[in-house]
Amino acid sequence: MSTAVAEMEAHDHHGPEKGIRRWLFATNHKDIGTMYLLFSLVMLFVGGAMAMVIRSELMMPGLQFVDPGFYNQMTTMHALVMIFGAIMPAFVGLANWMIPLMVGAPDMALPRMNNLSFWILPAAFTILLSTLFMSGGGPAGGWTMYPPLVLQTGDAFPYLIFSIHLMGLSSIMGAINIIVTIINMRAPDMALIKMPMFVWSWLITAYLLIAVMPVLAGAVTMLLTDQFFGTSFFLAAGGGDPVMFQHIFWFFGHPEVYIMILPAFGVVSEVIPTFARKPLFGHDSMVYAISAIAFLSFIVWAHHMFTVGMPLTGQLFFMFSTMLIAVPTGVKIFNWTATMWGGAMTFETPMLFALAFLFLFTIGGFSGVMVAIVPADIQYHDSYFVVAHFHYVLVPGALFGILAAVYYWLPKWTGRMYNEKLGQIHFWLTAIFVNVTFFPMHFLGLAGMPRRIPDYATQFTDWNFMASIGAFGFGLSQLLFAYIVISCMRGRGEPATAEVWDHPKGLEWTVPSPAPYHTFDEPPRVPPAQTFS
Amino acid sequence: MIRRLSVCVTGLAQAAGARADWAINMPRGVSELSAETYDLHMMVFYWCVGIAVVVFGAMLFTMVRHRKSRGVQPAKFSHSMPAEITWTIIPIIILLIMAVPAADTLIRIEDSRTPDVTVVVTGYQWKWHYMYQGEDVAFYSTLARASSEARHRGSGIDPATVENYLLDVDRPLVVPKGAKVRVLLTSNDVIHAWWVPELSIKKDAIPGFMNETWFQADVAGVYRGQCAELCGVDHGYMPIVVEVVEPEAFQAFLDSERE
Numbered sequence: 001m002s003t004a005v006a007e008m009e010a011h012d013h014h015g016p017e018k019g020i021r022r023w024l025f026a027t028n029h030k031d032i033g034t035m036y037l038l039f040s041l042v043m044l045f046v047g048g049a050m051a052m053v054i055r056s057e058l059m060m061p062g063l064q065f066v067d068p069g070f071y072n073q074m075t076t077m078h079a080l081v082m083i084f085g086a087i088m089p090a091f092v093g094l095a096n097w098m099i100p101l102m103v104g105a106p107d108m109a110l111p112r113m114n115n116l117s118f119w120i121l122p123a124a125f126t127i128l129l130s131t132l133f134m135s136g137g138g139p140a141g142g143w144t145m146y147p148p149l150v151l152q153t154g155d156a157f158p159y160l161i162f163s164i165h166l167m168g169l170s171s172i173m174g175a176i177n178i179i180v181t182i183i184n185m186r187a188p189d190m191a192l193i194k195m196p197m198f199v200w201s202w203l204i205t206a207y208l209l210i211a212v213m214p215v216l217a218g219a220v221t222m223l224l225t226d227q228f229f230g231t232s233f234f235l236a237a238g239g240g241d242p243v244m245f246q247h248i249f250w251f252f253g254h255p256e257v258y259i260m261i262l263p264a265f266g267v268v269s270e271v272i273p274t275f276a277r278k279p280l281f282g283h284d285s286m287v288y289a290i291s292a293i294a295f296l297s298f299i300v301w302a303h304h305m306f307t308v309g310m311p312l313t314g315q316l317f318f319m320f321s322t323m324l325i326a327v328p329t330g331v332k333i334f335n336w337t338a339t340m341w342g343g344a345m346t347f348e349t350p351m352l353f354a355l356a357f358l359f360l361f362t363i364g365g366f367s368g369v370m371v372a373i374v375p376a377d378i379q380y381h382d383s384y385f386v387v388a389h390f391h392y393v394l395v396p397g398a399l400f401g402i403l404a405a406v407y408y409w410l411p412k413w414t415g416r417m418y419n420e421k422l423g424q425i426h427f428w429l430t431a432i433f434v435n436v437t438f439f440p441m442h443f444l445g446l447a448g449m450p451r452r453i454p455d456y457a458t459q460f461t462d463w464n465f466m467a468s469i470g471a472f473g474f475g476l477s478q479l480l481f482a483y484i485v486i487s488c489m490r491g492r493g494e495p496a497t498a499e500v501w502d503h504p505k506g507l508e509w510t511v512p513s514p515a516p517y518h519t520f521d522e523p524p525r526v527p528p529a530q531t532f533s
Numbered sequence: 534m535i536r537r538l539s540v541c542v543t544g545l546a547q548a549a550g551a552r553a554d555w556a557i558n559m560p561r562g563v564s565e566l567s568a569e570t571y572d573l574h575m576m577v578f579y580w581c582v583g584i585a586v587v588v589f590g591a592m593l594f595t596m597v598r599h600r601k602s603r604g605v606q607p608a609k610f611s612h613s614m615p616a617e618i619t620w621t622i623i624p625i626i627i628l629l630i631m632a633v634p635a636a637d638t639l640i641r642i643e644d645s646r647t648p649d650v651t652v653v654v655t656g657y658q659w660k661w662h663y664m665y666q667g668e669d670v671a672f673y674s675t676l677a678r679a680s681s682e683a684r685h686r687g688s689g690i691d692p693a694t695v696e697n698y699l700l701d702v703d704r705p706l707v708v709p710k711g712a713k714v715r716v717l718l719t720s721n722d723v724i725h726a727w728w729v730p731e732l733s734i735k736k737d738a739i740p741g742f743m744n745e746t747w748f749q750a751d752v753a754g755v756y757r758g759q760c761a762e763l764c765g766v767d768h769g770y771m772p773i774v775v776e777v778v779e780p781e782a783f784q785a786f787l788d789s790e791r792e
Contacts, residue, residue: 061692061693061698062683062684062688062690062691062692063684063685063686064686065686066686067686067766068766068767068768068769068770069766072763072765072766072768140765140766141763142763146723146724146762146763148722148723148724148740149723149724149763149764149765152723152765235741236739236740236741236742237741241741241742242724242739242740242741242742243739243742276599276607277601277607278607278608278609278611279609279611280611281610281611281612281613282611282612282613282617283611285617307726307735307736307737307761308737308739308744309736309737309739309742309744309745312639312640312643315639315643316636316639319632319635319636319639320632323628323631323632324628326624326628327621327624327625327628330620330621330624331617331620331621333588334588334616334620335617337588337591337592337595338613338616339611340592340595340596340599341591341595341599341608342595342599342607342608342610343595343599343607343608344599344600344601344605344606344607345595345596345599345600345601346600346601346602347600355592355596358592359589359592362585362588362589363585366581366584366585369577369580369581369631370574370577370578370581373573373574373577373631373635374635374639375566375569375570375573375635375638375639375642375733376570376573376574376577376635378570378642378733378734378735379559379570379574379730379733379735381735381761382726382728382735382761382762383761442557443555443556443557443558446556446557446558446559447556447557447558447559448559448560448730448758448759450728450759450760450761450768450769451761451763452763452768452769453759453768453769454769455684455692455699455769455770456699456769457697457698457699457700458554458692458693458698459553459554459556461554462554462555463555
């Protein structure tokens, strides 16, 4: 122990590097976390701009602004950017910032690999977004890249595959880092079961990432070889099967959507107890529920494929396994409600987003139960009902989780309280517009409007018009969020205390605000009051 | 202009399940299976509404009651095994209640034995091909002329002036009322999907493979659907029209096609 201390003192504690070197060669988890978060904010606006193109075109029947080919590029790229550029990197940014602080570690286990994990992403997205300017335009076969259609992509095709590979590498390396940090570098007093829920949610998410990102890599590599090297994995003429791609893709794809929501569950489990001033209800059950959801996520993938021509037994199995996921998810919703019950709640912005998550993610869960029912799903599949379902779980689900986390921890990161009044305005605008945008899509799907079409029959006009208005409002409101965050980063606002909120639990609140560049150089003692369970 | 259209459409909405503006639900449809599907959909929906009333009710209650501004002291409890068991068991029971009729209907959907008519449907980029098996009748079905002219950017034609805009074809699929129609589906190029909501039928058309499904329409009329799997630039422009006619009219149709 004393040798280690002596080595530490021998190092030059000179603070961060100057200029661009600090960022390009960053190994500090706080700096890397900040870069991930800022990158994801930029990607949110890039994906959002594409959504604005989509909703502008869909506002009225007839084609006003874009041609169908470009429209398909927009829907494809909107999803790729939001999933791989906004939601996932934001959660990795939160993990980088908070996991070492929450477990009492000085940094992530593998700081240089951490740097690579981040810097791969701007490269990958430069490649992906540049395809929009290539001959033939960007990929337009949907983010799901089904063959044979995706093999009709022009020059963009190899760049699409390559950028997906890069994003996968980034995720896998990040996940390894997270697991090793959590398993190996916790403060001695912190048993696994006593970790905060955000850390638990990321431990499980990291295992999901390592399990499924390689499967996606395999699937897109097979697309590549079918296109360029004469294989026939997915081409019937050569003895292959387009449906096999769907099985492989969704074996990745379903755990992927849980990868995008589990950290949000973790955030909500941090925020609600703090603002209810009451411990999380059923901490151990919450851990088991997340584990059950993660396990079940591997055995439901074909519910994305109910109209593909699957044997009856397969359809029955996947229907039942999909319905089963509602049970542990319901347990979590009830436990969060029970956490609030009997508490003494205040409704600062992080709590507002967490509570909106509770309400609106549950609505997404209800439409999820509906789409699990195969005979009904035969009607919902590939219609706007599905678009409504997944936007409810992703936007007021995953995105609100991220927004709650940012408001919750921003004072710790910057040392400044964000403007609470502006935060509340941002919340209300966002929460109202998100419903105006996505609720009508349930109706459109039930009324018979398919997905991924640039123009529609006139009876779909009214709800589409409403959804587009909602989308414009939602998009504009996020500019307010950018303003709030950047103001805070630039030092505007009241100075924040170490605790920031009203006696929150967790090691992150025992260090000053802003958190010093190096924290927990020595492993902390974890007082019982700071443990969970 | 939308208002005028919606008055006409609401009037027609009663007949053969035509779809109206501001529609919020799926059609009941014109077959036994479509009615079963609709009933299943409504049952699950009502369960969701019931659970929502309870759960959101509890959330709203606690948000109003258990707030610091009311001067309450926060309680300390954070466990209750009985509560956890209850709210695990009850959802499982509710899911079982839903799963039984769902499985029942699904088994019926998958039973395409003893059809009266068989049609082979082939998806193309971007039109459908219909072939009546054993009848020597086959033709392509493409987007109707009026829609095709209006749909282009800068066409100058207002979609509201085009009847059944994007839902009309030059040659519909004609089938007899009350007959079990087996649909064999495949594709010539990429994956498409054949979807007609009022017949509660949707299945993927996959190149190199033959999919099978069926429907039995009990009410004569014209039913419109669209391709339901992204298939390229004109994915939104390859609709499906099924005309259900009396059996005699169907025979007359086949005869006239064979000439």
